[in-house]
Amino acid sequence: MTESKDVINPITAKEKGLAQCHLCDYLVPYEEQNPHQKCPRCGSHIEQRKKDSLRRCWAWTITSLIAFLPANFYPIMTILYFGKGQPDTILSGIFTLLKFGMYPIAFVVFFASFVVPLAKIMGLFYLLYSFERRTELTAKQKTKMYRYIEFFGRWSMLDVFVVALLVALVELGSIVEIVAGPGATAFGIMVIITMIAAHYLDPRLLWDKEKIDDSK
Amino acid sequence: MLNKTTFACNECDLLIEIHDIKEGEEATCPRCGHHVLQRKHDSVKRSIAISSAGLVLFFPAIYLPIMAIQAAGMKSSASLIQAISSLWQSDLVFVALSILVFCVIAPFIKLIVALTVNVSLLQNRTHLGWLKPLFKWYHKMDTWEMLEVFMLGILISIIKLKDMAELSFDTGIICFIFFMLSQLFLKLSLDKQLIWQRLHDGK
Numbered sequence: 001m002t003e004s005k006d007v008i009n010p011i012t013a014k015e016k017g018l019a020q021c022h023l024c025d026y027l028v029p030y031e032e033q034n035p036h037q038k039c040p041r042c043g044s045h046i047e048q049r050k051k052d053s054l055r056r057c058w059a060w061t062i063t064s065l066i067a068f069l070p071a072n073f074y075p076i077m078t079i080l081y082f083g084k085g086q087p088d089t090i091l092s093g094i095f096t097l098l099k100f101g102m103y104p105i106a107f108v109v110f111f112a113s114f115v116v117p118l119a120k121i122m123g124l125f126y127l128l129y130s131f132e133r134r135t136e137l138t139a140k141q142k143t144k145m146y147r148y149i150e151f152f153g154r155w156s157m158l159d160v161f162v163v164a165l166l167v168a169l170v171e172l173g174s175i176v177e178i179v180a181g182p183g184a185t186a187f188g189i190m191v192i193i194t195m196i197a198a199h200y201l202d203p204r205l206l207w208d209k210e211k212i213d214d215s216k
Numbered sequence: 217m218l219n220k221t222t223f224a225c226n227e228c229d230l231l232i233e234i235h236d237i238k239e240g241e242e243a244t245c246p247r248c249g250h251h252v253l254q255r256k257h258d259s260v261k262r263s264i265a266i267s268s269a270g271l272v273l274f275f276p277a278i279y280l281p282i283m284a285i286q287a288a289g290m291k292s293s294a295s296l297i298q299a300i301s302s303l304w305q306s307d308l309v310f311v312a313l314s315i316l317v318f319c320v321i322a323p324f325i326k327l328i329v330a331l332t333v334n335v336s337l338l339q340n341r342t343h344l345g346w347l348k349p350l351f352k353w354y355h356k357m358d359t360w361e362m363l364e365v366f367m368l369g370i371l372i373s374i375i376k377l378k379d380m381a382e383l384s385f386d387t388g389i390i391c392f393i394f395f396m397l398s399q400l401f402l403k404l405s406l407d408k409q410l411i412w413q414r415l416h417d418g419k
Contacts, residue, residue, distance in 0.1 A: 007247045011231050013224035018231070020224040023355050024412040027224055041416045042348055097376075105375050108368075143227050143248045154362050157318065161362075161369030162376070164315055165282070168294035168302040169373070175288050176380070180303060185310050192314065195359070204229040207248070 012207070019048045050202035054131060060197030061124040067190035068117060074183035077163050081176050089183055090114060090159060113159040113187075116152050120194050123149045127201060131209055139210035146203045153198055156191045160184055223252050259407035260334050266405055267331040270398030274327065277395035278320055280388030282370060287381035295388060296320065296366075315366075322361040323399050329354040330402055333411055342418025351411060363396040 013020055019030035021039040030048055031037045037046040050056075075087030088096065090113050097106035123145055129135070130142060137145070163184050170178040223232050225245040234243045234253055242254040256262075277296070284293035294302075296319060303312035333351050336342060370389070377383055 007230065010247055012229040013231055014229055016231060018224065020226065020229075022226075023352060025223065025226070025409065026412070026416075027222055041412060042352060044352070100379070102375065105372060109372065112368075139228070140248055143250075147227070147250075154359075155365055155368075157314075157362055157365050158369055158372070160311060161315065161319075161366045162372050164299040164303055164311065165294060165369060165373045166376070167306065168299035169283065169285055169292060170377070170381075171292050171302075172285070172287055172290045172381075175290070180306050180308050180311070182308075184303075185308055188311050188314050199359070203227045203248075207228040207230075 012204075014048050014204075014208075019046050021046060022050075049204060049208075050200060053200055053202040053205060054128060056200040057124065057197055058128055060193060060200060061121060061128065064117075064190060064193040064197050065121050065125075067186065067193050068121060070186040071117075071183060071190040072114070072187075074186050075181035076159065076183035076187060077166065077181055078179045079170075079176070080179060083174060083177075087181055090187070093159075109159060109162075112155050117156045117190060117194060120149050120153060120156075120198070124194075124197055124201065127206070131205070134213060139206045142206045143203050146198075146201065146206070150198050153191070153195045156194070157188070160188045160191070225250050225252050253409060254407070255410070256405055256407040259405055259410055260337050262405040263330050263334045263402060263407075264338065266398055266401045267327045267334070270323075270327045270395060270402065271331065273391050273395040273398060274324060276388065276391040278392075280391055281386055282388045282392055283374065284384045284386065285377060285381040286384065293386075296392070318360055318362040319366050322357040323363055323395070325357045326354055326361060326399065326402065329357075330406055333415075334406075337411065337414055340418075342414050348415050351415065354406075355408075361399060363399050367393070367396050 013027065014030075017030055018027055020027050021042060021044055023044040024039060024042040026039055026041040028040060028046060030046065038044070039046050072090055075089050076093065078087040079085045090109075094106050094110050094114070097109065126135075127142060127146060130137070163180050166178045167180045170176060221234050223234055223243075224230065225232060225248060227250040228245060228248040230245055230247045232243070232245060232252055237243055237253060237255050239255050240257045243252045244250065245252050279295055279297055281293035281295045281298075284291055300312050300316050300320075303315070329350055333347055333354075336344060336347055370392070374383060
């Protein structure tokens, strides 16, 4: 499909007084006076833009930044050789991998568990900030950014899944055992919070904002 | 009234007229590039085949051991369910529950719903009132199903363990791989718009 650079005279559903169901994509005339409008096709709640999108996204993004700290400082697991061992956090686990020369896997874990969540939180902050000030990126670029944030979110659960498998698998009596730490809970919570934060941001608002800026 | 060929882009709200879109084609938003509408090939029959295959694989995929390790004469193996229960026993209840939802419950609901709805479509029983609320569950579970992430988790565990102990694999991992693939192919074959349209017309 070709993507033309500019759509001449773009008309949005909102400008036509229409709203599309967020779940089944049914297009209906929007009843502004009716706060309980339901989709005639699937029965979901109808709204033109996600309710309180920016305020909720701010709240959840700040929460996820706070949750990022315990997720990285608490030990995620401990490898016990003959009952002894040093607890590993996400980052120290990556250093251990590097020490044993497992570079590709250290990179994957570093990327999925550290870079992606942090980039996601920073990206959300940038998108939220862009509503306050005029920024250099166009709405199209910001939408693309939002799409990546949404897509990569789930992949951060990777380390939690690895810990789950290792804990169940490595139970060889007193020789070697792997025990999960509180960091696993903190990390899982952080990933879920960032997913919720991304969910609340309505990308259509980026385009609304750009239109207002351009007409100024 | 509204023409059914009009769609609004879910990411930029642009109104788009889509005419004559054939099976296997997709329509992209000219302004932001979002995939507005995707028509799938032979969606109903393919989805039935894939979701029933997925359901057959469901129990072996979660109960059979995915892999086993051997060191110093001792052997230990783990399945998806065992991983969840050992997290539960080590008091990581939240992590255990989230894996249960992401890797067991969400994929299971998606398969059951896809099978039921598509079979009803095939038999032209689209008037049934409970089909619409049922199909909404497919949408709700879509965000939280993470089997492909768990698959990458298996691969990373293998690499981490391969120097530490002797690893062996059984039928469990094959079942899990195909179970995960059934979810991927279901995503590629299920035509949500077709289903919503037919459920609505059948009323």
